[in-house]
Amino acid sequence: MHVKRFVSLLLTIITIGVADNSALMSSLKQEMLRVDKEKNKLESDALQYDWVKQIIGAYSTTKTDQIGTTQGIDTFSIVLEQPIFRSGGIYYAIKYANANRAFLELKTKIDEQTLLKEIIASLIDLKKVDLLIQKQAYLIANAKIDIERKREQYEHGVLDSSFLDQALLSHNALQKAMIDLQSNRYASLMAFSNLSDSDYITLQPPLFMLMDAKQYLEASLLVAQQKSQIERSEYLKNMTIASYLPTLSVVAGYYDTNNDLYGRGSNNYKNYGLKVSMPLFDINLAKNIEIKRLEYLKAQLQAKDIERSEENFYQMQVNNVHLLEQKIVLAEADVKAYDALMLLTKDAYSAGEKTIYDVDTLTNSLRAIMLDKAIFELDIQKLLVELYARMNGEL
Numbered sequence: 001m002h003v004k005r006f007v008s009l010l011l012t013i014i015t016i017g018v019a020d021n022s023a024l025m026s027s028l029k030q031e032m033l034r035v036d037k038e039k040n041k042l043e044s045d046a047l048q049y050d051w052v053k054q055i056i057g058a059y060s061t062t063k064t065d066q067i068g069t070t071q072g073i074d075t076f077s078i079v080l081e082q083p084i085f086r087s088g089g090i091y092y093a094i095k096y097a098n099a100n101r102a103f104l105e106l107k108t109k110i111d112e113q114t115l116l117k118e119i120i121a122s123l124i125d126l127k128k129v130d131l132l133i134q135k136q137a138y139l140i141a142n143a144k145i146d147i148e149r150k151r152e153q154y155e156h157g158v159l160d161s162s163f164l165d166q167a168l169l170s171h172n173a174l175q176k177a178m179i180d181l182q183s184n185r186y187a188s189l190m191a192f193s194n195l196s197d198s199d200y201i202t203l204q205p206p207l208f209m210l211m212d213a214k215q216y217l218e219a220s221l222l223v224a225q226q227k228s229q230i231e232r233s234e235y236l237k238n239m240t241i242a243s244y245l246p247t248l249s250v251v252a253g254y255y256d257t258n259n260d261l262y263g264r265g266s267n268n269y270k271n272y273g274l275k276v277s278m279p280l281f282d283i284n285l286a287k288n289i290e291i292k293r294l295e296y297l298k299a300q301l302q303a304k305d306i307e308r309s310e311e312n313f314y315q316m317q318v319n320n321v322h323l324l325e326q327k328i329v330l331a332e333a334d335v336k337a338y339d340a341l342m343l344l345t346k347d348a349y350s351a352g353e354k355t356i357y358d359v360d361t362l363t364n365s366l367r368a369i370m371l372d373k374a375i376f377e378l379d380i381q382k383l384l385v386e387l388y389a390r391m392n393g394e395l
Contacts, residue, residue, distance in 0.1 A: 021206060021395050022112075024119045026197045033115070037108055044101035051093045055080045074258040081275065083249045089242030096235035103228040109392065110221050115195065117389035121382055122192040126200045128378045129185040135371040136178045138364040143171035145357050145364075206395075208384035210321060216314050219391035223310055226303040233299040237292035244285055246278040310390070317383050324376050324383070331373045338366040 022030065056079045063072045083090065147167045153159040192200055217223060256268040279285070342362050348354040388394040 021116050021120070024123070024196050024198060024203070025115065026195060029115060029195060033108070033112055036111065040101075040104040040108055044097060044104060047100055048094060048097035050097070051083065051086075051090050053080070053082050076256045077253060079253040081249050081251045083247050085246075085248040087242045087245030087247070089239055089245070089247070092235045092238040092242060096232060096239060099228055099231035099235055103225060103232055106221060106225040106228055110225065113221065113389045113395045116395040117385055119192070119195045120205050120385050120395070122188060122195060123200055123203055123205050124378050124382045124385070125188045126185065126192055127205065128375055128382075129181060129188055131371050131375050131378070133178065133181050133185065135368045135375075136174065136181055138368040138371075140171065140174045140178060142361050142364045143167070143174050145361050147171055149357050205381060205385075208381055208388050210318065210384060211387070211391075213311065213314055216387060216391060217307065217310060219394065220307075220310050221390055221392050222306050223303070224392060226299070226306045230296070230299045230303055233292070233296040237289075237296045240289055240292045244279050244282065244289075246276055249275045249277070251275045313390075314387065317387050320383050321380050324380050328373055328376045331369055331376065334369045335366065335373070338362060338369060342366060 025033075057077070058079070059074075059076045061072060061074045086093075147164070150159055150164040150167045154161060154164045189200070250272075251274070252270070252272040254268070254270040256266070258266045282288075342359075345354050345358050345362050349356065349359050385395075
């Protein structure tokens with residue numbers, strides 16, 4: 001990429017920048033992301049201690065109407081049954097919770113960068129449509145000059161009316177295209193306003209440079225997320241296997257009974273001990289384990305598929321960038337050609353060999369071509385933001 005040309009040109013388009021990209025988001029979007037992050041954190045914390053069982057407290061009261069006498073039993077109890085060994089199940093549950101935390105953090109990061117990408121892309125679209133409107137104004141100005149020329153030529157009998165008619169139609173078509181551009185600008189402005197509280201006029205999109213394929217793949221959020229999914233699937237498979245193996249639990253209970261049946265009165269006691277348990281028969285045991293094994297295998301295959309997809313996406317964006325760079329080179333050549341032609345035309349005008357129409361037409365054409373270069377540069381930036389949005393920590 002022609003970096004020096006790119007930087008100097010883009011800085012002439014937009015002068016005021018933003019240091020922190022997250023500041024581009026509207027306050028509502030920022031708050032929604034904050035809530036998502038907090039929710040994911042709490043869910044991950046809860047999952048990490050999900051193997052710790054509840055201590056159950058209960059109170060019951062019953063009445064017995066017998067032989068004309070109403071008597072009651074009140075019972076209060078506290079019961080605990082806490083597994084302390086699950087043939088590795090507790091270890092894998094904790095590991096699964098940590099892997100799930102990493103997966104959710106990556107998901108939130110992808111959501112955040114996708115939002116930033118949409119904001120920056122909308123900002124680039126606005127800058128681009130402003131340039132297109134400027135270019136269209138130069139084209140309309142040339143169309144007006146062409147009308148004046150042909151009107152004079154028609155009045156002097158040099159051209160017939162069909163040439164003037166075509167000039168008028170071309171001018172009208174350009175004006176209609178300008179209305180369409182203004183409509184597109186408003187739509188882009190509304191899209192940006194939905195995502196950001198900032199005034200786009202005062203903002204400069206971040207400047208992105210093309211990275212190599214290795215750098216891109218190493219930072220790919222989608223690849224990292226799928227690797228985290230592999231870990232989740234592996235630990236979930238191991239948890240499923242462990243659920244069919246012996247479990248050692250601590251059991252304890254406290255009971256307080258108030259029984260006025262036959263005048264017995266109150267009674268309280270406690271118990272505690274160890275409990276070993278395991279499923280003796282489950283018709284779906286083999287199927288459940290095989291399902292988790294296949295999910296783990298699928299996650300591994302998806303990781304390879306995503307990595308290949310990311311490689312292809314990178315190559316596609318790079319190819320499109322190179323094509324736009326070729327257009328920039330052509331536009332630069334056109335600028336040089338028009339510059340040379342402009343000098344000749346001005347000299348000819350000074351000598352009375354050309355009209356002011358010739359000078360003005362070339363001036364407008366040159367300005368329009370110079371805007372083409374800037375538009376292509378913005379198109380490159382929009383391609384690059386698609387890459388950076390998929391890289392960890394780049395937006």
